[in-house]
Amino acid sequence: MDAQSTQSALLHRDGGVSPSRGALELTLTWGGRVLGALVLAWVLVLARGTSAGPAIEDPGRFLVTLLDGVTFAGLLFVVASGFTLIFGLMRTVNMAHGSLFLLSAFIAIRVQQAMVGKTRNIESADVGILDWIVPLLVGASIAAVVGIVMQQLFLRWNQGQELRQALITLAISVVLADQMLREFGGLAVRMVWPREVTHFIEIFGSRYATSRLFMLAVAIVVGIALWVWLTRTRMGMVIRAGVDDEQMVRALGINITLVFAITFFVGAFLAGMGGVMGASFAGAATGADGDWLLNSLVVVIIGGLGSIKGAVAGSLLYGLVIAFSPAYLPSSYTFYSIILTFVLLAVVLAVRPNGLFGRAG
Amino acid sequence: MTRLTPLRLRSPGTVVLVVVLVLLFLLPTVSSTFFVDFVMARTMMLGLAAATIVFLSAYGGMISLAQLLFFGIAGFMYGNAVLESGARGLTLGWPGWVSIVFALVVTTVVALLLGALASRTTGIYYLMLTLVYGVIGFYVFAQVVPISGPGGVTSIPRPEVLADPVRLYYAGLVLSVIAYVGFRALSVTPFGRSLQGVRDDPVRMASLGFNVPLHRMLAFTLAGFVAGLAGLLNVWWNGQIDPASIGIGPTLTLLIIAVIGGMSRFEGAWVGAFVYLVANNYMRDLPLVDQLGITEARFNTIIGLLVLLIMVLSPEGLVGIFEKARAWWQRATLTPTTEAASTATTSTGVGRSGPPATADDPAADTAARSDTVAHDSPREGTDR
Numbered sequence: 160m161d162a163q164s165t166q167s168a169l170l171h172r173d174g175g176v177s178p179s180r181g182a183l184e185l186t187l188t189w190g191g192r193v194l195g196a197l198v199l200a201w202v203l204v205l206a207r208g209t210s211a212g213p214a215i216e217d218p219g220r221f222l223v224t225l226l227d228g229v230t231f232a233g234l235l236f237v238v239a240s241g242f243t244l245i246f247g248l249m250r251t252v253n254m255a256h257g258s259l260f261l262l263s264a265f266i267a268i269r270v271q272q273a274m275v276g277k278t279r280n281i282e283s284a285d286v287g288i289l290d291w292i293v294p295l296l297v298g299a300s301i302a303a304v305v306g307i308v309m310q311q312l313f314l315r316w317n318q319g320q321e322l323r324q325a326l327i328t329l330a331i332s333v334v335l336a337d338q339m340l341r342e343f344g345g346l347a348v349r350m351v352w353p354r355e356v357t358h359f360i361e362i363f364g365s366r367y368a369t370s371r372l373f374m375l376a377v378a379i380v381v382g383i384a385l386w387v388w389l390t391r392t393r394m395g396m397v398i399r400a401g402v403d404d405e406q407m408v409r410a411l412g413i414n415i416t417l418v419f420a421i422t423f424f425v426g427a428f429l430a431g432m433g434g435v436m437g438a439s440f441a442g443a444a445t446g447a448d449g450d451w452l453l454n455s456l457v458v459v460i461i462g463g464l465g466s467i468k469g470a471v472a473g474s475l476l477y478g479l480v481i482a483f484s485p486a487y488l489p490s491s492y493t494f495y496s497i498i499l500t501f502v503l504l505a506v507v508l509a510v511r512p513n514g515l516f517g518r519a520g
Numbered sequence: 521m522t523r524l525t526p527l528r529l530r531s532p533g534t535v536v537l538v539v540v541l542v543l544l545f546l547l548p549t550v551s552s553t554f555f556v557d558f559v560m561a562r563t564m565m566l567g568l569a570a571a572t573i574v575f576l577s578a579y580g581g582m583i584s585l586a587q588l589l590f591f592g593i594a595g596f597m598y599g600n601a602v603l604e605s606g607a608r609g610l611t612l613g614w615p616g617w618v619s620i621v622f623a624l625v626v627t628t629v630v631a632l633l634l635g636a637l638a639s640r641t642t643g644i645y646y647l648m649l650t651l652v653y654g655v656i657g658f659y660v661f662a663q664v665v666p667i668s669g670p671g672g673v674t675s676i677p678r679p680e681v682l683a684d685p686v687r688l689y690y691a692g693l694v695l696s697v698i699a700y701v702g703f704r705a706l707s708v709t710p711f712g713r714s715l716q717g718v719r720d721d722p723v724r725m726a727s728l729g730f731n732v733p734l735h736r737m738l739a740f741t742l743a744g745f746v747a748g749l750a751g752l753l754n755v756w757w758n759g760q761i762d763p764a765s766i767g768i769g770p771t772l773t774l775l776i777i778a779v780i781g782g783m784s785r786f787e788g789a790w791v792g793a794f795v796y797l798v799a800n801n802y803m804r805d806l807p808l809v810d811q812l813g814i815t816e817a818r819f820n821t822i823i824g825l826l827v828l829l830i831m832v833l834s835p836e837g838l839v840g841i842f843e844k845a846r847a848w849w850q851r852a853t854l855t856p857t858t859e860a861a862s863t864a865t866t867s868t869g870v871g872r873s874g875p876p877a878t879a880d881d882p883a884a885d886t887a888a889r890s891d892t893v894a895h896d897s898p899r900e901g902t903d904r
Contacts, residue, residue, distance in 0.1 A: 252644050313832065321644040322583055323835045326779055329772060330831060333824030341818065449768035453655045456648050464645070497659040504652065505637055512640040 211486040219363025230371040232478030233378030239458035241429030247465025252325040255332040257452035259302040263431030264438035267298030283357040291353040299431030306427025347444035463517025524707035557685040564692025567790030568750035572743035573778040581719035586650040589657040590744040592766030594751030597623035599673035609673040631744020639733035654771040662763040672762025782837025
């Protein structure tokens with residue numbers, strides 16, 4: 160009786176069905192499209208007095224901004240896909256996702272320093288491709304192990320109590336943040352890209368760092384691997400079935416507890432991978448855990464919780480807004496760029512309360 | 521979910537409450553100014569803000585992480601309005617009362633708009649969305665230089681009436697009492713009743729003709745307003761406000777305060793704030809703490825472990841643990857029939873979004889709540 164009613168509350172959580180909803184939705188959808196067209200027109204021809212200028216006059220700057228957005232979206236996707244994978248199957252909101260991100264980053268930096276043999280002023284020239292990949296694997300694996308220990312000790316036995324689980328992971332994130340501060344200190348540290356990927360290419364006269372393109376490539380590989388795993392393997396089939404009807408999967412004699420553990424492992428591993436990429440891209444420091452929890456949340460709220468497709472769409476939209484808003488807002492108003500993130504969120508939620516690819520259940 | 525009731529005269533709970541209140545009113549005459557200023561005044565303002573989290577959670581089933589944002593907005597707006605000169609802020613130089621009204625109006629309007637946007641979500645989605653509100657709010661104040669900037673607004677004067685720390689404490693106490701009694705009285709009003717209906721079954725309420733999003737939005741607005749009051753007390757106490765004080769860390773701290781006390785009882789908010797502040801102020805003075813390697817710097821680890829322990833033991837917080845102990849004691853002295861009834865009933869903890877237990881008999885209800893952990897362990901994965 161309790162199980163049923165909980166589920167029905169979940170299924171119909173946007174229960175505010177009013178007669179005028181259809182018309183409202185239509186208006187909002189068209190409003191969103193008109194807004195999109197206005198933004199496009201602004202960026203293409205109207206954006207005078209901004210730091211970038213209209214795109215038709217400075218296509219190089221436009222392309223660079225676009226690439227900035229898409230490459231950052233790659234990083235967002237790697238982190239958020241782990242978050243959404245865990246939520247999709249287990250309905251666990253892992254508030255410690257950002258902590259796993261930061262933990263992996265710190266550990267990878269330590270490993271890289273040990274491999275290169277220097278603790279400071281590491282140049283890209285000192286770093287071979289293995290000096291980047293091995294720390295990545297070590298850091299992400301440790302994050303994954305911490306994640307699975309967390310799941311086995313604290314989340315396994317209260318599966319389905321979403322808020323309790325969110326608060327438990329929240330408490331863990333507070334402890335992890337404090338312990339990381341003790342162990343790694345409060346100074347920002349940096350992971351160094353391998354020399355193979357640190358070049359510059361010319362785009363319409365602007366130099367562009369290939370390391371960002373490398374980051375995008377890694378994200379695309381991760382995305383394809385996830386897609387193959389979820390759609391072309393037996394395990395992926397079980398996970399997708401579990402997302403739809405966990406009890407039925409259990410009734411079919413499949414050990415879904417094991418599948419839960421593996422999914423949590425992969426989700427935490429992705430957070431760790433994202434951490435190492437993020438630390439190479441922008442450094443790692445105390446507070447990054449909260450920022451990346453926020454980033455994951457924004458991506459999955461826009462894209463729809465539990466959907467990998469949604470994570471792609473959410474990452475792209477959010478990444479583009481982050482890249483475009485400082486460049487194409489009038490120069491004296493660039494500090495309002497954060498508000499545009501919020502506008503994006505508001506528009507998406509007004510049109511689709513469950514996110515772009517979210518299902519009401 | 522605890523059944524919400526207004527205060528009744530001549531019930532044992534009211535007697536306890538009145539005794540506690542009398543003690544709280546007499547407190548400044550016996551304790552040190554430091555204790556009143558740094559622990560009790562803070563308890564009142566943080567408890568008031570945490571009570572709005574409890575209100576949204578207990579009445580509406582909405583866990584909001586945006587309450588500290590409203591706390592902050594009120595502070596920032598007051599600072600911007602009241603200052604006459606200074607390097608930062610709008611320095612509007614308005615009189616105190618106008619500034620207070622302005623701060624509360626802005627806070628309430630922002631709460632109304634954000635509440636409208638969030639009104640079609642609940643449960644875990646609400647938690648995530650309001651966390652995003654809180655963090656984006658932090659960035660807005662950190663980046664929008666005209667109203668704050670990273671350094672915040674400084675040297676904000678207190679109203680002269682409240683210059684004495686003891687008076688500020690009394691102001692907090694009075695507001696807290698009003699909020700406590702008011703929130704509890706709300707449970708029998710038509711709005712309070714339909715809000716609880718929305719919490720338990722939004723679909724049924726919608727089909728009965730209730731406007732579900734409107735109820736959620738109004739509840740959020742009310743909570744934002746009360747959090748704004750707490751924020752005014754805070755800015756008077758602090759004399760300054762900066763974006764870091766409403767960042768993700770303090771946001772989680774406020775939730776932790778509500779969680780420590782217990783999310784289903786209003787007392788819990790102030791109990792949680794008190795425990796948190798006492799731990800924060802006095803932990804270093806405990807004997808043997810140094811030898812364990814626990815220093816002041818590791819305070820967050822202790823608080824995190826405390827919350828973890830509470831959530832593992834009982835999602836109802838300290839108030840829940842206390843009630844559990846009481847129910848256990850009662851059960852130990854009761855007949856086996858009641859015990860059987862208690863195991864047959866399903867309990868609802870923080871983690872459930874379903875309707876409350878079916879038991880209509882108050883004794884069984886209390887006993888059922890006491891069994892959260894015992895019930896949950898073997899029922900892994902089966903209750904959704």
